[in-house]
Amino acid sequence: MKGDDTMKLDPTIDGPALPEVFDRYGWAPNRVRHTLGVLQVRTEEGEFSLKKTEAPVSKLRLLNRVSEALTEEGYEHLLPFVKTKAGEAFAEMEQGNWYAYPWYGEPLKTGEQISATELISQLARFHRMSHSLVKDEPLEADLSLSSQCERWTKWRSYLPEWRGIADEREFTSPFDRTFKENYDLLDKSFQFSLQGMEKIAAISGGETPRRTLTHRRLHPQNLLVGEEGWRLIDWDDSAVDNPVADIATYLRRFLEVEEREVVDPATLLEAYDKEWTLSGREKKVLALTLACPERPLRLLHTYYQKPRNFEESVAVRRLEEEIDRLQVFQDWIRSEWKPTKPRQAGGKRAEKTGTRSTKSKGTRRRPKAKKQKT
Numbered sequence: 001m002k003g004d005d006t007m008k009l010d011p012t013i014d015g016p017a018l019p020e021v022f023d024r025y026g027w028a029p030n031r032v033r034h035t036l037g038v039l040q041v042r043t044e045e046g047e048f049s050l051k052k053t054e055a056p057v058s059k060l061r062l063l064n065r066v067s068e069a070l071t072e073e074g075y076e077h078l079l080p081f082v083k084t085k086a087g088e089a090f091a092e093m094e095q096g097n098w099y100a101y102p103w104y105g106e107p108l109k110t111g112e113q114i115s116a117t118e119l120i121s122q123l124a125r126f127h128r129m130s131h132s133l134v135k136d137e138p139l140e141a142d143l144s145l146s147s148q149c150e151r152w153t154k155w156r157s158y159l160p161e162w163r164g165i166a167d168e169r170e171f172t173s174p175f176d177r178t179f180k181e182n183y184d185l186l187d188k189s190f191q192f193s194l195q196g197m198e199k200i201a202a203i204s205g206g207e208t209p210r211r212t213l214t215h216r217r218l219h220p221q222n223l224l225v226g227e228e229g230w231r232l233i234d235w236d237d238s239a240v241d242n243p244v245a246d247i248a249t250y251l252r253r254f255l256e257v258e259e260r261e262v263v264d265p266a267t268l269l270e271a272y273d274k275e276w277t278l279s280g281r282e283k284k285v286l287a288l289t290l291a292c293p294e295r296p297l298r299l300l301h302t303y304y305q306k307p308r309n310f311e312e313s314v315a316v317r318r319l320e321e322e323i324d325r326l327q328v329f330q331d332w333i334r335s336e337w338k339p340t341k342p343r344q345a346g347g348k349r350a351e352k353t354g355t356r357s358t359k360s361k362g363t364r365r366r367p368k369a370k371k372q373k374t
Contacts, residue, residue, distance in 0.1 A: 009034065009052060013095050021050070021098050024084045024091040036221075040103060047103035048082055052096050055236045060099060062137070063235050064089035066130050066213055075129055077122055079104055079224075079231050101233065105226025114223070114230055116263055117271045120250060123218075124275030126232075127243040130213040131276075137240040139211065145201035145285070149194060155297050156190040159183070162304045174316045175303055182323050186293045189326065193292040196337065200285060209281045214241045218249045244282055247272060248289040255325060265290075265332050287336040290329040296322045 022029060022041075031042040039050040053060075064081050071078060081089035082100035091098040108114065142151075163183055166176040215222075215238050222234040239245075251265055269286075272278065278286065299319050303310050 009039075014052065017093055017095060021091050021093065024086070025082065025100060026085045036107065041100075049101045049103050050098060051100070051236075052098050053236045054096060057090070057092055057097065059238070060090045060097060062134070062213075063238060066133050069133055070126070070129050073129060075126065076228075077126070077230060077232050079233060104231055105224040108220040108223040108225055108230070112225065114225070116254060116268060119254060120247070120268045121271050121275050123246060123250060124243075124272040127212045127214070127246070128276035131211070134213045134240045135211050137211070139241070140239050143239060143241045143245075145197060145204060149197050149201055152190060152194050152197065152292055155294070156187070156194065158297065158301065159187055159190070162300050165304050173312060175312060175319060178316055178319050178323075179300065182296075185323070185326075186296060189291050189293045193288045196284065196288045196291075200281065200288075204281070209242055209279055209285065211240050212243050214239055214243060214246045216241070216245060216249065218246060219253050242282065242285065243276070243278070244286045244289055247278075247286055251290065251329070252295055252325065255328070265329055266335075269332070283336050287329075287333040291326075291333050293322075293326055296326065 018032075018039075025048075027041060027043045027045070027048075029041050029043050031040075033040045037051070041048045041050050055063075067078050067081060071080065079101040082102065083089060084091055089099060163180065166172070166179055169176060172180075215232065215235060217234060217237050218232075222232060224231045224233055247269075251268065255263055255265065255268075269278075269283075296319060299315065299322060303315050303319075
């Protein structure tokens with residue numbers, strides 16, 4: 001369970017270093033406040049967001065290069081790096097690097113609406129525009145399809161371990177009950193994802209189909225909304241990867257699961273395709289990624305390995321929501337992985353005798369998908 005590249009501030013280390021960081025930027029702050037993981041720095045010249053990161057210098061230079069190029073071409077959803085006195089987009093320090101943006105807006109609030117179609121269209125536009133800038137950049141070793149298969153195999157191995165914990169409890173908790181009711185669904189989903197990804201990895205030699213710059217941590221809290229529209233921030237974990245990684249994260253994070261209806265994922269993917277068309281192989285990889293019960297597994301990990309971090313009612317509600325979301329994707333996943341009818345003599349295809357389904361008995365009813373309203 002990999003963490004992000006944001007560094008928590010340590011007063012004993014970062015306190016003495018801040019005057020030098022401020023000097024690198026030529027700032028004489030009259031107010032500094034820690035909020036939402038960054039320092040809000042107010043100076044006579046303006047207000048800035050200053051952040052410490054584990055992202056290496058090479059990544060920060062790449063991010064600045066892409067940001068400048070896309071902004072020049074008219075992409076309006078990025079904030080510009082504030083330059084140091086030396087003209088760098090970051091301040092390289094012994095205990096970590098720092099970068100700054102102009103202070104802008106506020107994070108997207110609960111209940112605040114931005115068109116889901118607009119968001120995924122602009123994500124596609126970003127992927128398309130940055131593709132030519134990073135296509136020759138090396139792929140991080142752990143982002144290959146083969147590495148993905150290894151991670152999923154390891155994740156799946158935890159399921160029986162946690163099932164054992166749930167079975168051995170003297171008193172079954174509501175969370176245990178929900179987990180056990182959906183165990184078959186989770187296990188079969190892992191099996192389907194693994195078999196499909198191993199097949200594609202073998203065909204492609206483990207390489208991802210196409211490369212672009214991906215954010216990798218798309219989340220409502222990383223969208224700032226201000227007078228000039230919304231901006232996407234927190235690129236510390238960005239990587240050169242296939243766009244599928246971002247699309248899957250977007251659908252998992254931004255697709256609201258209501259009581260009976262949700263936005264049809266196919267509608268959003270059509271909007272993405274209008275900006276940058278996914279190949280057939282990429283759609284298959286996306287289907288496998290969405291079929292993988294990654295987010296339910298993260299909740300299970302927290303509940304059974306770090307039980308003090310969860311209230312029971314919150315844990316149950318979130319697990320049910322993630323299982324609902326997992327099932328919402330099933331129709332689209334099946335459409336991309338339709339079983340091929342075997343040919344009979346004379347060129348006719350045989351009738352289908354069965355279909356693949358990852359839905360288990362006893363699971364919650366899948367909400368009905370609705371078309372996105374724009």
